[in-house]
Amino acid sequence: SAVISQKPSRDICQRGTSLTIQCQVDSQVTMMFWYRQQPGQSLTLIATANQGSEATYESGFVIDKFPISRPNLTFSTLTVSNMSPEDSSIYLCSGTGLGETQYFGPGTRLLVL
Amino acid sequence: AQSVTQLDSQVPVFEEAPVELRCNYSSSVSVYLFWYVQYPNQGLQLLLKYLSGSTLVESINGFEAEFNKSQTSFHLRKPSVHISDTAEYFCAVTPMDSSYKLIFGSGTRLLVRP
Numbered sequence: 442s443a444v445i446s447q448k449p450s451r452d453i454c455q456r457g458t459s460l461t462i463q464c465q466v467d468s469q470v471t472m473m474f475w476y477r478q479q480p481g482q483s484l485t486l487i488a489t490a491n492q493g494s495e496a497t498y499e500s501g502f503v504i505d506k507f508p509i510s511r512p513n514l515t516f517s518t519l520t521v522s523n524m525s526p527e528d529s530s531i532y533l534c535s536g537t538g539l540g541e542t543q544y545f546g547p548g549t550r551l552l553v554l
Numbered sequence: 555a556q557s558v559t560q561l562d563s564q565v566p567v568f569e570e571a572p573v574e575l576r577c578n579y580s581s582s583v584s585v586y587l588f589w590y591v592q593y594p595n596q597g598l599q600l601l602l603k604y605l606s607g608s609t610l611v612e613s614i615n616g617f618e619a620e621f622n623k624s625q626t627s628f629h630l631r632k633p634s635v636h637i638s639d640t641a642e643y644f645c646a647v648t649p650m651d652s653s654y655k656l657i658f659g660s661g662t663r664l665l666v667r668p
Contacts, residue, residue: 472654483644483658484598533597537654541586541605547597 445546453552461520464534469514478531490517524553556581560659575630577645585647587628592642
């Protein structure tokens with residue numbers, strides 16, 4: 442299984458600012474994803490992070506708000522731009538190896554004031 | 555499109571009692587099925603998965619789930635729970651289309667009482 446780390450683990454930010462979350466995988470993965478878990482709710486897929494090209498966003502999520510990069514097979518970043526209190530969530534990255542199983546990072550807990 | 559339904563938002567149970575967490579899914583294509591667990595203030599951990607083969611799958615900590623294709627269900631069971639099993643449990647599916655996108659249920663909070 443893949444071991445996935447995220448930085449920062451948590452942050453408190455002011456509205457209108459941006460935060461970049463980093464995700465590092467210990468081994469090569471084929472797919473990387475970013476999810477959002479709003480307070481008391483389930484996980485929703487934000488986008489698939491594609492190596493060396495633009496991410497593929499799900500309905501309701503746009504690149505201007507959540508720009509994503511994946512410069513190589515083991516690293517990806519998610520930026521939450523122009524934040525508002527509604528962006529307060531846990532953001533998780535995940536990766537799959539050669540199989541169908543996704544492994545998750547510990548999450549980044551974001552509070553926007 | 556796929557959807558996952560976890561009808562029970564919270565399941566309270568006494569320690570050493572059996573428990574079943576229900577999961578039903580809807581999909582126009584075949585899917586792989588997963589149960590993830592989220593302990594308080596932690597990320598998601600894979601509990602068990604069904605990809606193919608035997609419809610009964612087991613985890614190392616005593617949980618099991620059975621895939622029932624006719625009822626489109628993947629219920630999670632444990633014959634005797636511990637206090638440490640208190641957590642949020644998420645059922646999820648991914649279509650067999652190589653997208654590997656996970657669609658999650660709303661989650662069930664298992665609360666084990668002494």
